[in-house]
Amino acid sequence: MASPATSSVVMNVMLAIYEKKTVTVEIYRPLRQYISRTYSEREAQNLEDDLEAVKQMRVNLERPSDSPDARRDLLQSYYKALCVMESRFPISPDKDHINTITFIWHDAYKQKQKASQQNIHLEKAAVLFNLGAVHSQIALSADRSSAAGRMQASHSFMASAGAFAFLRDNASMKASIGQSTTLDISAECAGMLERLMLAQAQECVFEKVIAEGKSAGLCAKIARQVALYYEEAFAALNVAPLNQHFDRTWISHVQVKAAQFYAEACYRYGLELHEKEDIAEEIARLKSGISTLADAKKSMKGVAQQLVDSVTRLEANLNRNLERAVKENDRVYLMRVPAANTLLPLPAASLVKSTPMNDILDASKEKMFASLVPDNSAKALSRYTEMVDDIIRTQAEKLQQGSEITRVKLKEMDLPDSILALEGNYTLPMDLKEDVEVVQISGGPSGLEAELQQLRDLRRVNQELLAQTEELLQQEAREDAQFRSQYGTRWTRPQSSTITKNLQDRLNRFAANLKQAADSDARIERAINDHSSLMSILDCRPIESALPTLARPIMSLDANEDAIVGALKQSLRQLENLGAHRAGLEDMLKEMKRKDDILPKLMTNTGSYEDLFRKEISKYDHICEDIAQNIEAQEQLLLQIQAQNDDFSAVFNLEDYKASREKTYKQIAAAISKFREIRENINEGLKFYVTLQDAIINIKQQCSDFVTTRNTQCREMIESAQRQLAGLSFQDSKTSTRYNNYSSVGQPHQNQRISQQSDPQITSNPSRPQTPYYQPAEQPLPAGYAPSRPPYAAPQQQPTPPPPYHIPATTNPYQPQQPQLQPVQYGQPAYPGWRGSYYNTHPQQPGVHPPPPYTIPSPYPHQSGYYRPQ
Numbered sequence: 001m002a003s004p005a006t007s008s009v010v011m012n013v014m015l016a017i018y019e020k021k022t023v024t025v026e027i028y029r030p031l032r033q034y035i036s037r038t039y040s041e042r043e044a045q046n047l048e049d050d051l052e053a054v055k056q057m058r059v060n061l062e063r064p065s066d067s068p069d070a071r072r073d074l075l076q077s078y079y080k081a082l083c084v085m086e087s088r089f090p091i092s093p094d095k096d097h098i099n100t101i102t103f104i105w106h107d108a109y110k111q112k113q114k115a116s117q118q119n120i121h122l123e124k125a126a127v128l129f130n131l132g133a134v135h136s137q138i139a140l141s142a143d144r145s146s147a148a149g150r151m152q153a154s155h156s157f158m159a160s161a162g163a164f165a166f167l168r169d170n171a172s173m174k175a176s177i178g179q180s181t182t183l184d185i186s187a188e189c190a191g192m193l194e195r196l197m198l199a200q201a202q203e204c205v206f207e208k209v210i211a212e213g214k215s216a217g218l219c220a221k222i223a224r225q226v227a228l229y230y231e232e233a234f235a236a237l238n239v240a241p242l243n244q245h246f247d248r249t250w251i252s253h254v255q256v257k258a259a260q261f262y263a264e265a266c267y268r269y270g271l272e273l274h275e276k277e278d279i280a281e282e283i284a285r286l287k288s289g290i291s292t293l294a295d296a297k298k299s300m301k302g303v304a305q306q307l308v309d310s311v312t313r314l315e316a317n318l319n320r321n322l323e324r325a326v327k328e329n330d331r332v333y334l335m336r337v338p339a340a341n342t343l344l345p346l347p348a349a350s351l352v353k354s355t356p357m358n359d360i361l362d363a364s365k366e367k368m369f370a371s372l373v374p375d376n377s378a379k380a381l382s383r384y385t386e387m388v389d390d391i392i393r394t395q396a397e398k399l400q401q402g403s404e405i406t407r408v409k410l411k412e413m414d415l416p417d418s419i420l421a422l423e424g425n426y427t428l429p430m431d432l433k434e435d436v437e438v439v440q441i442s443g444g445p446s447g448l449e450a451e452l453q454q455l456r457d458l459r460r461v462n463q464e465l466l467a468q469t470e471e472l473l474q475q476e477a478r479e480d481a482q483f484r485s486q487y488g489t490r491w492t493r494p495q496s497s498t499i500t501k502n503l504q505d506r507l508n509r510f511a512a513n514l515k516q517a518a519d520s521d522a523r524i525e526r527a528i529n530d531h532s533s534l535m536s537i538l539d540c541r542p543i544e545s546a547l548p549t550l551a552r553p554i555m556s557l558d559a560n561e562d563a564i565v566g567a568l569k570q571s572l573r574q575l576e577n578l579g580a581h582r583a584g585l586e587d588m589l590k591e592m593k594r595k596d597d598i599l600p601k602l603m604t605n606t607g608s609y610e611d612l613f614r615k616e617i618s619k620y621d622h623i624c625e626d627i628a629q630n631i632e633a634q635e636q637l638l639l640q641i642q643a644q645n646d647d648f649s650a651v652f653n654l655e656d657y658k659a660s661r662e663k664t665y666k667q668i669a670a671a672i673s674k675f676r677e678i679r680e681n682i683n684e685g686l687k688f689y690v691t692l693q694d695a696i697i698n699i700k701q702q703c704s705d706f707v708t709t710r711n712t713q714c715r716e717m718i719e720s721a722q723r724q725l726a727g728l729s730f731q732d733s734k735t736s737t738r739y740n741n742y743s744s745v746g747q748p749h750q751n752q753r754i755s756q757q758s759d760p761q762i763t764s765n766p767s768r769p770q771t772p773y774y775q776p777a778e779q780p781l782p783a784g785y786a787p788s789r790p791p792y793a794a795p796q797q798q799p800t801p802p803p804p805y806h807i808p809a810t811t812n813p814y815q816p817q818q819p820q821l822q823p824v825q826y827g828q829p830a831y832p833g834w835r836g837s838y839y840n841t842h843p844q845q846p847g848v849h850p851p852p853p854y855t856i857p858s859p860y861p862h863q864s865g866y867y868r869p870q
Helices: 028-038 040-046 046-063 068-086 121-141 147-170 187-211 216-237 248-273 279-299 304-331 375-412 416-420 429-439 445-490 501-530 533-538 560-593 598-603 609-654 654-726 735-741 749-758
Strands: 103-106 112-119
Touching: 028 046, 040 046, 040 533, 040 609, 046 068, 068 121, 103 121, 112 121, 112 304, 121 147, 121 187, 147 187, 147 279, 187 216, 216 248, 248 279, 248 304, 279 304, 375 560, 375 609, 416 560, 416 609, 416 654, 445 501, 445 533, 445 654, 501 533, 501 654, 533 654, 560 609, 609 654
Parallel strands: none
Antiparallel strands: 103 112
């Protein structure tokens, strides 16, 4: 028994396990010789690092370490190395195996006893035992006077329990088969040590809840579980083969601990009973605890004094509470105290468990000796793997075929859809439901009116812009006519109507396009009104509310509808369970194959490989039988469901319901198609108006520049005319040239030749004079007049107008200017990704009127509200 740790809140007398001792073993040379003999000297040289690592770990294992944590890490690493070695090095007395290595280990409790075996199983079992021992030492070294120390101690005790459980389940049996063995690594001892470590881990939890001041009822449950763990350990220590193996003080310690914590549970439970004023049971529980302690005190010889003191204090507390309870019962409650054998067992609560060691000790990812696989073992393993793969493939195909048959049969019977429809839980097919959701998210049929209003707003904006542009030209023409009438022959500049013909023609075409677009808008509006009743089904939320319902029959002769439905639903549940079972069987097959590693057995096998294969492959027989039974059960169940579904269809008139449902599906699909068609037409209209708006804004700017220039020239001519009237005027050839050679708006000039060469859209007209309207080098210009080019001259880099009003460059040299700013937005913003039919139409031939922006819609369901050029 280890010395107690520092004082804790409640008690601190616990046990730690000593490690097993071993003797020096030469492991490097035999392994290297085997590699060189079986494989090659070069392979042995390549594996020098791995051999050195194994050798060093064995040397470190033979000598004690000052750090329990370092010792724990060494034991874990060495155990994984042993797992790797087991699958590659056949260590046994056989002459063809590695027969020069003998592992020797002493018993941890009786040092004079030792075991020696020429196999790796004893080595693995001893390492696992020492791993559990080291974890118990780490736990005992923790300072349990603090919350962190109690937590650390509890976790280390659980890790120790996990190591001993792993020893019992994985190594004890194999190690006991050797020539000699020791009792400390037996399954019985490993199981006892696991319960002992769990008892001490639970005791740390009890110390924790006492320190935190938890309720008496919770403390009683935890204490009772501590006692149960100690009782299980004591029961194992008190029978063969362990009853003669351990020191008597160990057995006494565990016995007293079991009694102490049973009495502790009685004491805490009595406190809770006292609060509930259940005095009679409190008295009985306290007496039971005192009696248990009295029996345990007879076996306290050799027990640590601190444990004796703890028991004495607990006994005093029990007696004090018992005396108080008896007085209160005699004076106040007068309850009959029940006999101890009539009391229910005390409740218990386990808050600890053995730490799983599978992942911690998993050697599957170890790289040590990875290149070593014997040829015969590799070939045998490959043949066995093919056998397993064939079984897995065949059984997986049966499972998948069974699931596919179920799916097809149920679809033919329209199950479980018809049952769901009867219960009001039926949903649309997924593709149709997704289409409806897209429509509803975009606003649905009720949202089309808002989009139609955008068309109206954009049309109105275009009309206003066009009217403003026309007003600019008309105002300038009126002013020109007024001055021409006033000054007569002295007003020598060309008439406005002559030089604005191209601009006016384009404005007229824009006006015609707007008129035709308004007609198309009206057709869209009529389409919305005409099909509103069809599309109204898309506004249903949820859309399933528009579906027909499968109703019960109005009249029933025997009122067995519920029985028919109930039987069919029960059969469907059974079918679903069979499907889930098939999925589990498939996962089980994959897991069995993943864990099916027979390489260590192949490498140590001395008999026939075929015998080993038959033995190993037989473990798949059980799951193959389960799969066959599952498929057979499904076939019978499908026949039963078919008969039940026939009854269900006849009673609930299922055929009429299906016809009505399909009709509704078609109605929803037609509504979606019509909605998409109308919305696409609206989008085409929006694209048209946005593009046309850019063109109108562009030509409005050209007209504004033209009016500004004409106003400037008007002032110059007025000044010239006034000088003539005053007799001060003289005829300057340059001025005369400037006015007499006035070109039409839209014709190029000589000072634009450079830009004409860079922009093929701007072409010169040889029938027009090439002299500009002014000579900036010979006569000063009024302020604000830009000499670089007339403001209404053809600007550079202009976009192609929308197709409804597109004119070839040979007819109209004024290409609309590329807008530098975003177009004016009205209502909701335009869609920047639009690229409709208006962007890539073929150019019009001269003299041909541009096509209207819309065409008359085709009959339902392929109506198209806007013109789409071929």
